[in-house]
Amino acid sequence: MRSPHLLLLLGAAILWASHCRAQAVPDARTAYQQAKESAATNYKNAVAKCGGIAGNPHDVCVAEAKAARVQAEEEAGAAYENTLAAYTRARMRIASANYDRDKVRCKGLTGNPKDVCMVQAKAALVSAQADAKADKKTIEARNEATEDKQKAALKVALEKCDAYAGAAKEQCVAQAKATYVQP
Structure with a gap:
């Protein structure tokens, strides 16, 4: 029961953030x-x-x-x-x-x-x-180092996901990608 509420709050936060970002461009x-x-x-x-x-x-x-x-x-x-x-x-x-x-x-x-x-x-x-x-x-060097660290942390997280199977593994992989892959 807690998870749907969390997802709704997360969705609302993402929607709000995207709306604020869209308004930032004309203001800028x-x-x-x-x-x-x-x-x-x-x-x-x-x-x-x-x-x-x-x-x-x-x-x-x-x-x-x-x-x-x-x-x-x-x-x-x-x-x-x-x-x-x-x-x-x-x-x-x-x-x-x-x-x-x-x-x-x-x-x-x-x-x-x-x-x-x-x-x-x-x-x-x-x-x-x-x-x-x-x-x-x-x-530029700091940004490259940060990217390298993110890739390494993603590999570690994905390796940890190998301990799971099925839906749990898919959820773990999705969580790892969401955490460590920057758009």
Whole structure:
């Protein structure tokens, strides 16, 4: 008598979860669009504030506004796609935008300080890109290790099911697959 109630509750939970997931997609799309619009508005406002400035400080102000816009848009896009590749791509583009901003800052300098500034900007770019690539590889390796562990645990569970026969064995196998096989 307890089992049918449990199955009904489980079915209701699955139905609710699938309904919530279906609603999450439009909400994510809306959040993404709002973030892009907000980034564009913030960019326009920041560039408008730069209007009263002349020379290199004006260029730096505009470059900072561009870098902030790229960061906001890339973070929103990565959150919308929600994939490792999207997050890595976003980090690479943000690093590139920050490098462009730093190059503009360096143009205001002369001589050795300018050279040092450019080398520091390039080093920051290389460092950020290397971190993004390393993090991607680390996450991929962890995901692969998790999959390997799941496969090994499934084999153990299936081996334990061999002790049963008939319907009990089928139920054991189904339970093992449900527990260890990810969709």
